[in-house]
Amino acid sequence: MATEVAQIPAEETPAVAASTENAEQADKPAAATEAAPAAAAPAEKEGAGDAAQDKDNKEEKADGAAGDGEAKKEEATAVAKTDAPPPAQKFNVHKANFEKDIIYLYQFSRTPLLPSLSPYCLKVETWLRLVGLKYENVDHKMRFRSKKGQLPFIELNGEEIADSAIIIKELSAKYDKNLDAGLTAEQRNVSYATIAMLENHLIWIIFYWRAKYPDNVLKGYKVNLQHALGLRLPNSILNFFFKITFGRKWFQGTKKLKAHGIGVHSAEEIEEFGKSDLKVLSEMLDCKPFFFGDEPTTLDVVAFAVLSQLHYLSKDIAYPLRDYMTEKCPNLIGHVSRMKDKCFPDWDEICTKLDLNAHIPKPEPETKEGKEGGEQEKSNEQEGTEGDKIEKELEKDKSNEKESTEENKEKEETK
């Protein structure tokens, strides 16, 4: 999927002081560069930076790097650049008017029973809430994917970070928010292995069920595709297309399930695998509030994100694995509820209003047109999803139908 490039003049954004084609540099605020002049040189070499920063670097180099041929070459480049007008900043991100240090989260749309049908997206949002970082969900109506082709991803200071584990790792390091800091080395290993089981085994067992019963997914989470995709077509038509086409792709499809390995087994075998995973988790949790004691760690975040996919499925929909968890693993149900209360006190509001940003106070209604919302909508229109294609195809069919009826009418009249 094509990525839109946002171009913003340097003075309009406080976010970035260096090259934006180099994502690493984009992330460094001006203050950090000033504090470490030696680190600023490579950015300059790559043809980036604003005029003021170039000037500072030039002065520092004149003081310290005399006699070094390479440094002299850099100095000459810096002088030439100072004379040129500052280049427009280029950001390879969707959110053109981003604010410095706000984490923009791209995930799937809400459902009335669960904030996200993607355990990976729910994991990132749960983690952000637990550690208390400022974030905003981008309402992209599921049009965007990361450069890796998946959700979730975040944009931060003009840089994209994709994959839930990488997002959490990088944000933990950047903002010093390590939920696992208090764990022993052994507990960390147990956490690592259990997360691998949850994300590479149990969740694929759930994906298998979803791919097999897409209709039950729509009903079981009361998915409103019209809202989720931001389309005008009635849900009856969207649901039909969902079942026969893009629904399967969302839920990792038969080919992916086979490639993963889980898809080669029989339904009964897969169910048994799922029960074994749940039993292990239940025994590990035992009577503790969280997996490693009184406070949640990353493992609790991942377990919550995965187990809530089972627990919040409507009871009207039959799913033996969910029933097994309810009946045989009541401590896991308690865990899910504790995590929900701790991280999503606004769960009901999120789910009833399908609000991606219930945690952010709503701004005053805009009076002028063409502000941020307009820009976002415009950029959304440029990207196409399966839903958009369906809508266009159906509109084309409709107008063809109309034309041919009119033609027929004319023919009838001329007869």
Ligand SMILES: N[C@@H](CCC(=O)N[C@@H](CS)C(=O)NCC(=O)O)C(=O)O
């Ligand atoms: N390892 C990735 C997995 C993400 C992933 O599998 N996301 C799925 C949704 S659950 C996805 O984006 N699928 C492609 C699509 O829906 O277009 C992570 O942890 O973020």
